[in-house]
Amino acid sequence: MLRFALLALALVSSATGGSAQTTPADIVAQAPPGDWTAIPADSLLVMDLAPDRAGKPRRIVIQLMPPPFAVGHIANIRTLARAHWWDGTSINRVQDNYVVQWGDASEKKPLPEGLIKVPESAYLAPVEAITAAEAVTHHSDAPEDAMLSLLQRAQAGNAAGAAAMAGTQSESAPSGWHDRDSYAEWVEIHRGWPLAEQGGNFWPVHCYGMVGVGRNLSPDTGTGAELYAVIGQAPRQLDRNIALVGRVISGIEHLSALPRGTGPLGFYETAAERVGIRSVQLASELPEGARPRFEYLSTDSLSFAHYVAARASRKDSFYFQPAHGIDICNIVPPIRPAKG
Amino acid sequence: MLRFALLALALVSSATGGSAQTTPADIVAQAPPGDWTAIPADSLLVMDLAPDRAGKPRRIVIQLMPPPFAVGHIANIRTLARAHWWDGTSINRVQDNYVVQWGDASEKKPLPEGLIKVPESAYLAPVEAITAAEAVTHHSDAPEDAMLSLLQRAQAGNAAGAAAMAGTQSESAPSGWHDRDSYAEWVEIHRGWPLAEQGGNFWPVHCYGMVGVGRNLSPDTGTGAELYAVIGQAPRQLDRNIALVGRVISGIEHLSALPRGTGPLGFYETAAERVGIRSVQLASELPEGARPRFEYLSTDSLSFAHYVAARASRKDSFYFQPAHGIDICNIVPPIRPAKG
Numbered sequence: 001m002l003r004f005a006l007l008a009l010a011l012v013s014s015a016t017g018g019s020a021q022t023t024p025a026d027i028v029a030q031a032p033p034g035d036w037t038a039i040p041a042d043s044l045l046v047m048d049l050a051p052d053r054a055g056k057p058r059r060i061v062i063q064l065m066p067p068p069f070a071v072g073h074i075a076n077i078r079t080l081a082r083a084h085w086w087d088g089t090s091i092n093r094v095q096d097n098y099v100v101q102w103g104d105a106s107e108k109k110p111l112p113e114g115l116i117k118v119p120e121s122a123y124l125a126p127v128e129a130i131t132a133a134e135a136v137t138h139h140s141d142a143p144e145d146a147m148l149s150l151l152q153r154a155q156a157g158n159a160a161g162a163a164a165m166a167g168t169q170s171e172s173a174p175s176g177w178h179d180r181d182s183y184a185e186w187v188e189i190h191r192g193w194p195l196a197e198q199g200g201n202f203w204p205v206h207c208y209g210m211v212g213v214g215r216n217l218s219p220d221t222g223t224g225a226e227l228y229a230v231i232g233q234a235p236r237q238l239d240r241n242i243a244l245v246g247r248v249i250s251g252i253e254h255l256s257a258l259p260r261g262t263g264p265l266g267f268y269e270t271a272a273e274r275v276g277i278r279s280v281q282l283a284s285e286l287p288e289g290a291r292p293r294f295e296y297l298s299t300d301s302l303s304f305a306h307y308v309a310a311r312a313s314r315k316d317s318f319y320f321q322p323a324h325g326i327d328i329c330n331i332v333p334p335i336r337p338a339k340g
Numbered sequence: 341m342l343r344f345a346l347l348a349l350a351l352v353s354s355a356t357g358g359s360a361q362t363t364p365a366d367i368v369a370q371a372p373p374g375d376w377t378a379i380p381a382d383s384l385l386v387m388d389l390a391p392d393r394a395g396k397p398r399r400i401v402i403q404l405m406p407p408p409f410a411v412g413h414i415a416n417i418r419t420l421a422r423a424h425w426w427d428g429t430s431i432n433r434v435q436d437n438y439v440v441q442w443g444d445a446s447e448k449k450p451l452p453e454g455l456i457k458v459p460e461s462a463y464l465a466p467v468e469a470i471t472a473a474e475a476v477t478h479h480s481d482a483p484e485d486a487m488l489s490l491l492q493r494a495q496a497g498n499a500a501g502a503a504a505m506a507g508t509q510s511e512s513a514p515s516g517w518h519d520r521d522s523y524a525e526w527v528e529i530h531r532g533w534p535l536a537e538q539g540g541n542f543w544p545v546h547c548y549g550m551v552g553v554g555r556n557l558s559p560d561t562g563t564g565a566e567l568y569a570v571i572g573q574a575p576r577q578l579d580r581n582i583a584l585v586g587r588v589i590s591g592i593e594h595l596s597a598l599p600r601g602t603g604p605l606g607f608y609e610t611a612a613e614r615v616g617i618r619s620v621q622l623a624s625e626l627p628e629g630a631r632p633r634f635e636y637l638s639t640d641s642l643s644f645a646h647y648v649a650a651r652a653s654r655k656d657s658f659y660f661q662p663a664h665g666i667d668i669c670n671i672v673p674p675i676r677p678a679k680g
Contacts, residue, residue, distance in 0.1 A: 180522045207573065233547065233574055241654075253436050256436055256596075257597055321463075
């Protein structure tokens with residue numbers, strides 16, 4: 001991905017004079033259909049809240065991560081969804097600039113059979129496990145050099161990109177988002193997901209909208225029955241301390257705009273404040289015509305590389321001083337409803 | 341500040357065995373009274389919205405930045421507040437994971453006399469201007485080595501800190517938040533404010549809760565009549581492109597939990613959706629007994645250094661893997677109502 005990214009940066013930076021008005025949104029709008037990857041129906045969790053005061057429906061769609069990330073927790077989440085376990089539960093906690101959390105407020109609802117107990121080691125994914133999982137899934141976003149590690153791929157790309165950039169206005173290209181992260185040696189967007197790395201192990205990053213598994217004190221890792229979504233500045237101190245399982249890709253405003261809880265940690269103090277959950281189900285359980293369908297801009301596409309470069313160095317009309325850098329949680333991988 | 345920070349890190353890291361349970365909140369609670377600095381009443385902007393559906397008051401308090409930051413815009417804001425210009429205006433835009441914006445929706449309300457037109461050069465503060473402003477204000481938080489630049493102070497601290505850390509468990513100390521920022525060569529919290537630096541120029545950072553001045557296309561910099569607050573992941577691409585003037589220190593939930601606007605850029609599409617502003621005034625205009633009073637944990641205190649170190653490497657009971665790093669926007673300088 002970085003190989004393309006750096007090429008794109010070179011293109012963008014050498015074309016500064018002519019195409020200064022291109023916005024990230026323009027790049028996304030102009031991406032060819034082949035640059036978009038469909039999200040499988042069994043990776044979409046559809047959560048319907050009770051309607052709002054005006055009677056309007058409130059639907060939230062969560063994309064679950066692909067293997068090898070949080071495999072055990074995501075198996076549990078599919079089991080819980082198929083058992084309709086969340087139907088009739090509620091949103092119980094809304095802490096400003098932090099998280100919205102939902103599950104069984106009574107903490108007494110029996111869990112379905114067959115849930116897996118996950119060890120803390122599952123917070124990390126060695127690069128070999130990522131490569132192996134990609135070889136199995138035949139994902140359309142799979143890179144041709146699938147036998148290389150993510151970091152090796154990136155390093156190979158670095159060399160190629162550096163060569164491609166020789167003689168261009170490299171000093172005006174955005175730089176540093178991969179290795180100027182405050183929490184990890186390296187960060188990247190891989191197959192649409194924000195990942196961080198240290199010593200060959202990767203983990204997903206707590207960006208805005210990411211969904212994780214509530215737990216009790218370590219070594220407990222939670223079952224997946226208690227979930228939360230990030231609604232503020234990325235709480236990266238939670239990375240590697242808690243399982244991330246996916247992210248909200250539609251309807252986050254139904255969570256982020258809820259009244260903040262006034263109890264400790266933002267828990268609602270009364271049952272009346274809680275927001276009812278009508279149902280949580282996998283899109284694959286819905287009749288074919290009723291399934292929400294989404295696609296994301298493929299990580300290894302040139303469009304994505306251009307998008308990142310443009311976001312890292314905004315030169316469109318509002319901007320006076322391009323940043324020449326970007327935080328991984330400000331990249332916001334493009335996702336849209338799929339047509340047809 | 342860094343001098344103390346690194347010392348504190350050394351202390352914290354060498355004491356890992358014994359005091360593993362100390363939370364950032366514990367450190368703040370135990371800070372001696374002398375580590376707190378009062379915020380002047382003419383630096384507090386008090387915004388009262390119309391009461392909510394349940395009739396509850398909604399008060400937001402904004403702390404304005406000290407000189408030399410945004411001096412022209414802040415003079416305008418004081419002029420607007422004294423003219424009661426915002427009374428009867430409204431919140432007009434709420435864009436998820438971005439900003440809440442308020443001002444005159446009609447764009448026809450005449451502005452008061454005496455507003456200053458500010459140039460784009462005011463987005464940056466040279467270090468000499470910061471030092472000069474501190475010498476004038478006699479702020480209780482002023483460092484003893486006020487004649488040194490912020491970066492020189494930091495570098496002197498670095499050397500002292502490095503010496504102090506020799507022989508301690510430095511490898512387990514958090515590191516890198518000052519110079520692993522994606523948007524700047526250097527970041528620090530100075531007199532309670534998040535600042536970034538490049539080439540000796542400093543600028544405030546768009547962290548959660550920061551308040552800035554809406555504007556039209558460059559070279560317009562806005563008057564200060566149209567303001568916004570950040571309610572999501574720090575939109576750092578706005579740094580140096582727009583004037584930051586302060587931050588919300590109380591009541592941000594009255595902004596961040598508002599319904600999102602459904603128009604372009606999150607503007608409300610109908611007048612009925614807008615949230616009325618009853619009044620905006622400086623705390624210094626209120627009768628003495630009615631003034632809200634706040635204080636912040638002084639940047640140059642040992643308590644603050646401990647607080648940053650603890651936030652950067654959480655070891656309290658919930659945490660399994662300390663991050664050993666922190667983003668400047670995750671530091672969240674402690675501010676509390678002042679007693680007495």
